[in-house]
Amino acid sequence: MLSIDRSQVLAYRIAAHGLHREIADPERLAVFELGVQDVTKRDTARLALAARLPGPPPSLVDDDQFTLAWSHRGAPHYHRSAGFLGLIPGLVPFDDTDAEARMGWQRKEIAEAGMPAGEVLTTAAKALRAVVGKPMTKGAASEAVTKRIPAGLSRWCRPCQATHIHEQLMRLATPLAGIALEPGVSPATLFPLRSRPRIPATMDVAEAKLTVERYLRLHGPATAADAAGFVGTTRAKVLEALWPKEKVAEVDVDGKRAFIPADAVSDVENPPEPSPVRLLPPWDPFLQGRDRDTLVPDKAMRKEIWKILGNPGAILAEGAVAGTWRAKAAGKSLEVSAIAFLPLSKKAKADVGIEAERVAEIRGYTGSRVSWT
The missing domain is CATH 1.10.10 (Arc Repressor Mutant, subunit A)
Structure with a gap:
């Protein structure tokens, strides 16, 4: 059995989520395999794309390639329109x-x-x-x-x-x-929808298993309980009916048992260097992993990122979730308040400033200013 540590897991996920900005076509982004959660008033879906695309992110509002719907856990997600009808029976x-x-x-x-x-x-x-x-x-x-x-x-x-x-x-x-x-x-x-299929009477088990497999590919190595949390059901039900056991491999993560698609074992063993600095919006796909203690080991820091109401964005830097950020208007500029949980290099802080400029442009501001706490 392969033994890996948390840093390898995070480096693997950063790459799996497309955060190295190597794909220019939004429809090809891997995060659309599960969907990108959207909170319209906070531009969460578009900012999630901005963290992954090398160029300016498109507006999903007028793009027929994507469909917005209540899907996983009843939360609003953008999905590829081409695959949405096939997803529906897997939600039963x-x-x-x-x-x-x-x-x-x-x-x-x-x-x-x-x-x-x-x-x-x-x-x-x-x-x-x-x-x-x-x-x-x-x-x-x-x-x-x-x-x-x-x-x-x-x-x-x-x-x-x-x-x-x-x-x-x-x-x-x-x-x-x-x-x-x-x-x-x-x-x-x-x-x-234009072509409304019949209301499905039973679950498409193959499609539902594919959702679990996709979760493990994006958020793995992970457990059945983690996948159940994303789907919105129980661990027992995932293991009983939805676990793609023939397609996953077991690995050891810092002494804990977890699973990943078998064809991704070499990727998690030798992931790319996790260098990107990104401003992730609240509910970004990267933050949707149910093993929050893996993403952020410190309990107090977790409470700052995942709140009951009013989640901040997260700063991704130097291979980890390194802090939080919030933004507000300051005239024609965007004022970004950043809090570092971990020591950050001067270059990382400078890169946060570059990312803040991207956020400001998306939201229609002429520039940005970052203040650190």
């Missing part, structure tokens, strides 16, 4: 216990629903398909769907002061109904 839960885990439902919710969890998702998907025949805001779609579904699939929402379909249920059911999200639009707006 394997069975009722898998559906319960993905929706985050307990016995109380299941009892109120009066039907198995898998049927709950199918019922919601059918209602969404019937309602969303043209672009509709999330609020309008939710109101219309709530009138069509059994009362047990709705709940009282204190912030909205209204009863509507469970939030996570709606997010998980929407792609199954052949519905995507309008990019760059606020509030969130749903629209029907």
